[in-house]
Amino acid sequence: MLKNLSIILLLFVAHQAFSQFNSIEFRKELASVHVVKSTEFKQEAKKSVIHPFSQKELPMEKELKLASLPLDDFxxxxxxxxxxxxxxxxxxxxxxxxxxxxxxxxxxxxxxxxxxxxxxxxxxxxxxxxxxxxxxxxxxxxxxxxxxxxxxxxxxxxxxxxxxxxxxxxxxxxxxxxxxxxxxxxxxxxxxxxxxxxxxxxxxxxxx
The missing domain is CATH 2.70.70.10 (Glucose Permease (Domain IIA))
Known part of the structure; x- marks a missing residue:
């Protein structure tokens, strides 16, 4: 009887340990999932990337003026x-x-x-x-x-x-x-x- 009780207790402790282990692993997964912030950061970084000038935006591509008014407003x-x-x-x-x-x-x-x-x-x-x-x-x-x-x-x-x-x-x-x-x-x-x-x-x- 005592032996059976010991086996049951051992199984109970093992079960609890297994559950605790799973919860630890689950928290670890949460911690790793938390790294999603780095993905968000990359996405934000992509938004702030300075794209190269298009040909129209390059100063050297601007059409050369032949003449100009002497003032912008007069x-x-x-x-x-x-x-x-x-x-x-x-x-x-x-x-x-x-x-x-x-x-x-x-x-x-x-x-x-x-x-x-x-x-x-x-x-x-x-x-x-x-x-x-x-x-x-x-x-x-x-x-x-x-x-x-x-x-x-x-x-x-x-x-x-x-x-x-x-x-x-x-x-x-x-x-x-x-x-x-x-x-x-x-x-x-x-x-x-x-x-x-x-x-x-x-x-x-x-x-x-």
Missing amino acids: SLTSGFGYRSDPFSGKTKFHRGIDLKTKRSKVLSMLHGTVMSVGNDPILGIFIKVQHGNYESIYGHLSQPFVTKGERVLPGSILGISGSTGRATGDHLHLSIKKGKEYVNPVLFIQLILRLSTKEEAITYLSKP
């Missing part, structure tokens, strides 16, 4: 030709156009070379850029970003607009010269924006 306040001088009231010839803006980036309209950067009592801080037979002049700047001899592209930042020199407020004075003759900047801008190829631009800018 309004014409004074045209080319005779006008009433805002200081003296006398009729004088205005050798450019005035574009109203406020501390804006001034952009080169064409490929060219900076011929001079200076400060004039009337024109204020100015920049002159040579484009073939044409020269563009940007006046009343608050600060220049280029130096003499520097090569620029259409859209290159030349400086920041301002009200230096003789000016009634923040604006950009823009003049265009062909040789020694001043031409209407509005007509010039309209023409250069119609150019479709580099060869066409070179031909136009090289005309005597």
